[in-house]
Amino acid sequence: MPCSFVRTPPKCPASLGAVSLDAHAAPSSPPPRKLVIQIPCLNEEGSLPATLADLPRQVPGFDVVEWLVVDDGSTDRTVEVARARGVDHVVSHPRNRGLAAAFLTGLDAALKAGATVVVNTDADNQYQASCIPAITAPVLAGEADIVVGARPIGSIDEFSRVKKVLQRVGSRVVRWCSGVEIDDAASGFRAFNRDAAMRAFVHGRYTYTLETLIQAGAEGLTVKSVPIGVNPHMRPSRLVKSSASYVRRSAQTIVRSFALYRPFRFFSALAALPGVVGVALLLRWLGFYVLADEYRSRLPSLVTAVALLLVAAQFMVLAFIADLIAASRRLQANANLRLRRMELSALDGATHHGPGQGAGHLLHLESGGDEPPE
DSSP states (O other), X not given: OOOOOOSSOOOOGGGTTOOOOXXXXXXXXXXXXXXXXXXXXXXXXXXXXXXXXXXXXXXXXXXXXXXXXXXXXXXXXXXXXXXXXTXXXXXXXXXOOOHHHHXXXXXXXXXXXXXXXXXXXXXXXXXXXXXXXXXXXXXXXXXXXXXXXXXXXXXXXXSOHHHHHHHHHHHHHHHHHHOOXXXXXXXXXXXXXXXXXXXXXXXXXXXXXXHHHHHHHHTTOOEEEEEOOBOOOSSOOSSOSOHHHHHHHHHHHHHHHHHHXXXXXXXXXXXXXXXXXXXXXXXXXXXXXXXXXXXXOOHHHHHHHHHHHHHHHHHHHHHHHHHHHHHHHHHHHHHHHHHHHHHHHHHTTTSOOOTTXXXXXXXXXXXOTTOOOO
């Protein structure tokens, strides 16, 4: 069910299972549960006020709710607007680095701020903030590591028929590549538990939505979809310039992520076609050689079959090599995750801000050579 579009967000219909606060927690209870709502921004001074006006300051299951804005090299007054409206943390890139980099910067800043759960939403107020309890409830209950808000694609008037079809087809492809059940792969309205936020990494600059799902499936994280409501569009999408461009860049992201996180399956699939055709031609040649005229060698069929089988064998060799490289990368990723946990554990308690106390907190990040490749 869609959620109502109001300034003081009501309970989303899907959020009835949200965890309630314990009003009688003992002083010796664990550290307070903190929700950090992050918003990547690029020149959003016009839409950001409406987005912030709808964000909650209290969410069931959390003791503290803080807002974080990631300024991705804006040239307008995005930062001033964010600070004037009480945003707790503002993180700035000195120049535009792309949506994926802004998303990762936000996760890093939210973790350093002591977030138990991180919610990512868009600055154009596309997603109804009243559904935040709906997407955080499964995370708090331990039912999911990542929750993706599934938009009612079929009932969004601003989406053309072609775009609706592409959204559904894209989600099916991502489901097959990732192995996770997801209804709206392109949705950026997501909740991450602390561990999933630490693991997240994106190699491209275009978007984070597709690659993070394939990564989550490869790492065995639990991903869940929750229906959400959407608001009327305030402006055209800056990410989708045209359907053809969106399909091309999304396809590149899916293929690259599939090859990166599931290399054996990827190269085995490439080997299947020449392998099957090669075996069929070889069997055909054997059949004619045994049963047909003994003076007809049918050499072209034999040569073609051998060539195709050699191509399939090369792909299988690549599959084994890539799988070994992926295993090494997983070991390195696990080591980095342990170091990350130690780093954040050392920072725990030093970067907690009460609501409203960090409005002037501004970080300026230098962009060096570690920028994700195009």
